[in-house]
Amino acid sequence: MRxxxxxxxxxxxxxxxxxxxxxxxxxxxxxxxxxxxxxxDDCEQLRKAFAGWGTNEDLIISILxxxxxxQRKLIRETYFETYGEDLLKALDKELSNDFERxxxxxxxxxxxxxxxxxxxxxxxxxxxxxxxMEIACTRSSDQLLFARKAYHARYKKSLxxxxxxxTTGEFRKLLLPLVSSYRYEGDEVxxxxxxxxxxxxxxxxxxxxxxxxxxxxxxxxxxxxQINATLNHYKDEFGKDINKDLKADPKDEFLxxxxxxxxxxxxxxxxFEKAARLAINKRGTxxxxxxxxxxxxxxxxxxxxxxxxxxRSSVPLDKAVAKDTTGDYEKMLLAILGxxxx
Amino acid sequence: MELNQELEAVPQALSGHGVExxxxxxxxxxxxxxxxxxxxxxxxxxxxxxxxxxxxxxxxHYARLLKHEFVRFKNTVMxxxxxxxxxxxxxxxxxxxxxxxxxxxxVEIACTRSSEELLGARKAYHSLFDHSIEEDVASHIHxxxxxxxxxxxxxxxxxxxxxxxxxxxxxxxxxFDVIKNAHKKPIxxxxxxxxxxxxxxxxHLKALYNHYKDISGKNLDEDLDDIRFKEAVQCLCTPQIYxxxxxxxxxxxxxxxxTKKALGRVIVTRADIDxxxxxxxxxxxxxxxxxxxxxxxxxxxxxxxxLNLIARGSN
Numbered sequence: 001m002r003x004x005x006x007x008x009x010x011x012x013x014x015x016x017x018x019x020x021x022x023x024x025x026x027x028x029x030x031x032x033x034x035x036x037x038x039x040x041d042d043c044e045q046l047r048k049a050f051a052g053w054g055t056n057e058d059l060i061i062s063i064l065x066x067x068x069x070x071q072r073k074l075i076r077e078t079y080f081e082t083y084g085e086d087l088l089k090a091l092d093k094e095l096s097n098d099f100e101r102x103x104x105x106x107x108x109x110x111x112x113x114x115x116x117x118x119x120x121x122x123x124x125x126x127x128x129x130x131x132x133m134e135i136a137c138t139r140s141s142d143q144l145l146f147a148r149k150a151y152h153a154r155y156k157k158s159l160x161x162x163x164x165x166x167t168t169g170e171f172r173k174l175l176l177p178l179v180s181s182y183r184y185e186g187d188e189v190x191x192x193x194x195x196x197x198x199x200x201x202x203x204x205x206x207x208x209x210x211x212x213x214x215x216x217x218x219x220x221x222x223x224x225x226q227i228n229a230t231l232n233h234y235k236d237e238f239g240k241d242i243n244k245d246l247k248a249d250p251k252d253e254f255l256x257x258x259x260x261x262x263x264x265x266x267x268x269x270x271x272f273e274k275a276a277r278l279a280i281n282k283r284g285t286x287x288x289x290x291x292x293x294x295x296x297x298x299x300x301x302x303x304x305x306x307x308x309x310x311x312r313s314s315v316p317l318d319k320a321v322a323k324d325t326t327g328d329y330e331k332m333l334l335a336i337l338g339x340x341x342x
Numbered sequence: 343m344e345l346n347q348e349l350e351a352v353p354q355a356l357s358g359h360g361v362e363x364x365x366x367x368x369x370x371x372x373x374x375x376x377x378x379x380x381x382x383x384x385x386x387x388x389x390x391x392x393x394x395x396x397x398x399x400x401x402x403h404y405a406r407l408l409k410h411e412f413v414r415f416k417n418t419v420m421x422x423x424x425x426x427x428x429x430x431x432x433x434x435x436x437x438x439x440x441x442x443x444x445x446x447x448x449v450e451i452a453c454t455r456s457s458e459e460l461l462g463a464r465k466a467y468h469s470l471f472d473h474s475i476e477e478d479v480a481s482h483i484h485x486x487x488x489x490x491x492x493x494x495x496x497x498x499x500x501x502x503x504x505x506x507x508x509x510x511x512x513x514x515x516x517x518f519d520v521i522k523n524a525h526k527k528p529i530x531x532x533x534x535x536x537x538x539x540x541x542x543x544x545x546h547l548k549a550l551y552n553h554y555k556d557i558s559g560k561n562l563d564e565d566l567d568d569i570r571f572k573e574a575v576q577c578l579c580t581p582q583i584y585x586x587x588x589x590x591x592x593x594x595x596x597x598x599x600x601t602k603k604a605l606g607r608v609i610v611t612r613a614d615i616d617x618x619x620x621x622x623x624x625x626x627x628x629x630x631x632x633x634x635x636x637x638x639x640x641x642x643x644x645x646x647x648x649l650n651l652i653a654r655g656s657n
């Protein structure tokens with residue numbers, strides 16, 4: 001134990017893409033008009049657009065699709081002050097329509113959005129361990145915290161209690177600590193610790209003890225740079241990427257979740273690229289997943305994800321989206337992707 | 343004061359919680375060598391007579407203990423002046439380092455603080471120690487209590503009053519059944535109990551506590567054997583009673599140093615929160631007021647400081 005504090009620390013270089021906090025705004029895909037129209041005008045236009053619901057999606061897209069989170073928040077607040085009702089009132093119901101769902105998710109502020117997605121993921125018909133893990137692992141510590149706060153406000157419960165209540169066995173064992181974590185966000189890495197913990201991981205995996213306490217402890221509590229160092233060492237020492245070793249049974253859902261967890265923690269842009277790619281390639285397209293990736297990453301690192309997508313599929317993301325989706329849903333996606341040429 | 347009285351006053355000044363600085367200054371400070379020798383010869387628990395070489399020396403063990411007593415006032419001052427977040431973060435760090443005997447402090451902080459206070463402690467911990475609380479708790483604690491403790495420090499409980507009574511009732515039954523079968527499967531391995539205690543809101547748990555009493559006839563914490571679970575339930579459902587018990591254990595002359603520290607810790611951390619309620623409960627439970635007890639057991643600046651903290655807190 002004492003050795004930990006005496007050990008060398010190393011500043012990670014070139015890890016900018018790892019921490020969402022350090023991602024410059026240029027990684028966002030949004031295109032915002034300069035100068036931005038006054039918020040009162042936006043509200044008035046949106047009022048008209050929503051009043052005749054079904055008639056003016058283009059107006060909604062041209063406004064909301066071209067405002068950043070702070071601006072959308074201001075619009076919502078001003079709309080409420082002016083008209084006495086929430087802009088999203090029309091949308092906050094059973095969403096049968098992909099476009100409506102995208103607009104709803106897009107307009108919620110990031111913390112509320114995460115809370116909404118997480119809550120949905122704990123409900124029976126829409127349950128998704130993957131979404132819970134995604135939110136827990138790809139947000140910064142503070143973003144996850146804000147999501148938990150928003151969850152309290154919106155659902156009058158804590159996220160952890162719902163996750164605990166609605167998941168069981170090894171899934172709960174993994175997901176509960178993940179959603180409860182408040183990881184240290186500094187760059188410092190303890191290489192000796194990384195070596196030790198790489199060995200622990202390898203040992204557990206060799207014994208097929210995939211939901212072992214120690215394995216989960218490492219993934220659920222260590223800082224992301226520390227985990228990254230540990231996994232690098234794993235590869236150096238044992239010759240394979242940890243995810244290759246976690247592929248023992250391709251049908252095992254828990255292993256799939258573990259692999260995604262690892263990816264989200266150290267290579268989230270690749271995780272999201274794959275999620276987007278699978279969503280688009282799926283016969284008929286998985287709109288739920290596509291909507292989620294675009295809405296949640298547009299202002300974080302969607303540009304990086306789009307670049308990765310092009311690298312991997314040889315097709316630009318916006319072209320693939322245009323090919324596979326239609327109507328207002330397609331237009332809104334393209335607006336957020338910065339490719340609707342408004 | 344006669345020499346005989348003085349010879350009693352000085353050891354008195356050096357026993358208890360803290361030291362009586364004024365007695366040491368006015369009495370010990372004026373003694374000539376003969377008086378000091380008489381003092382050494384007449385207090386065998388402080389000084390050991392070396393009969394062979396004809397002198398008296400400090401008992402090492404007592405000397406070590408005294409070091410803590412002199413510094414008790416300083417530590418309390420430091421703790422009081424700290425931001426509550428730093429305070430809790432440092433208390434957690436110390437508890438982790440000290441080991442099993444101090445894990446109760448982890449439970450205390452995780453369960454008696456509000457969600458925002460615990461969150462603040464987690465932030466401060468990042469800042470002070472470059473790690474998260476949960477990672478340090480998880481990597482330094484290896485026994486069966488680990489799972490429960492990690493879950494407790496990671497909680498961000500809903501703080502509203504809204505509860506689902508049916509859930510509270512059914513969960514009371516779940517816990518009742520697990521306790522009944524504890525001889526077959528220990529409670530620390532029961533994920534459901536850990537889930538309930540570590541994630542449910544406090545109002546929910548208080549309702550559960552009442553339902554449990556209806557089912558079992560006894561209080562939940564009485565039926566729990568595992569000390570951490572017991573403490574957690576007390577802290578979550580009846581925190582002021584819990585603090586009274588901690589204070590009572592601490593307010594004795596011959597207690598180990600960790601227990602002694604609890605006195606300062608509880609008063610400093612609750613002076614701004616609920617010391618008034620704690621004092622009322624203390625009076626009801628033990629038939630003596632807290633200030634009175636502190637007068638008896640604590641000494642000097644330390645005593646005065648604590649009494650002051652209580653007095654201002656209860657205004």
